[in-house]
Amino acid sequence: MTDSSLLPEAVASTDSRASIDTLASTDAAWLARAIDLATLNVANGGGPFGAVIVRDGVALAEGQNRVTAQLDPTAHAEVVAIRAACQAVGDFSLAGATLYTSCEPCPLCLSASLWARVNRVVFAADRHDAARGGFDDREFYELFSRDRSTWALPVDSVRPDNAPEPFNAWLALQSRTQY
Ligand SMILES: [Zn+2]
Numbered sequence: 001m002t003d004s005s006l007l008p009e010a011v012a013s014t015d016s017r018a019s020i021d022t023l024a025s026t027d028a029a030w031l032a033r034a035i036d037l038a039t040l041n042v043a044n045g046g047g048p049f050g051a052v053i054v055r056d057g058v059a060l061a062e063g064q065n066r067v068t069a070q071l072d073p074t075a076h077a078e079v080v081a082i083r084a085a086c087q088a089v090g091d092f093s094l095a096g097a098t099l100y101t102s103c104e105p106c107p108l109c110l111s112a113s114l115w116a117r118v119n120r121v122v123f124a125a126d127r128h129d130a131a132r133g134g135f136d137d138r139e140f141y142e143l144f145s146r147d148r149s150t151w152a153l154p155v156d157s158v159r160p161d162n163a164p165e166p167f168n169a170w171l172a173l174q175s176r177t178q179y
Contacts, residue, residue, distance in 0.1 A: 030054055030100040031124045037064050038077065038102035045069050048102070048133060049077035053085040053118070055097040061085035077101060078109035082116045092179055093117045103130050106137040107144055 030052050037050025047065035054060065063081025067073055078101050085094055094116040099105075103125040105113060113121050127138040148155055170176060 026057075027100070027122050030059075030098075031102070031122060033059075033062070034077075034100045034102040035124055037062055041065060041077075047077075047135075051077040051081040051099060051101040053081050053094060053097050053099050055089075055094070060088050060094070060097060074108065076106065076109050078105050079112050082112050082118075086116070095119065098122060103127075104137065106130075106135075107140050 034050045034052050037052070038048050039050075041050060041064040042048050044064075046069055047067055049065040051063040052059050052061075053063075061081050061084035063077040063079070063084060065077045066075040066080060069075075078099060081099070081101075082094065085097065086092055095118070097116075097118045098120040099113055099116075099118045099122070101109070101121070101123045104123045104127050105121060106127075110121070127141060130137040131139070143151060
């Protein structure tokens with residue numbers, strides 16, 4: 001329960017409404033840029049995906065899908081943008097940043113967003129739009145929701161005695177950089 005004497009409802013709702021409206025228009029503007037990048041990329045030999053990484057109202061980097069152009073199956077727009085943003089700021093963390101993307105991130109890009117520690121992800125089209133375009137985003141999400149033993153891709157655990165060795169080396173290193 002909210003104590004109305006501590007939080008005047010009328011004032012609070014007016015303020016939050018205003019900040020939501022500001023956020024929505026900001027989101028729309030950055031998404032428009034991501035969509036433009038995606039559409040332009042089609043004419044430039046890339047896939048129909050674009051992304052922008054924004055922090056404190058400034059674009060740190062943009063990305064476009066370059067999978068076929070660069071023969072890199074991981075060159076998704078979001079990954080390209082994350083890599084470029086990290087280079088731009090000189091850090092492997094993008095904490096405080098928002099990733100705007102023209103389409104719902106696939107599991108690869110969602111994981112990359114988690115690894116990059118972005119604060120927020122905002123997308124325009126979704127996995128169903130991507131499926132209509134012939135892309136596997138939705139299929140991969142469905143795959144991850146199924147037991148791994150049912151996958152067409154075998155993922156096998158083989159555990160030799162020295163399997164933990166790299167982690168022992170890591171933990172023994174005093175100068176390691178945590179991430
Ligand atoms: Zn992706």
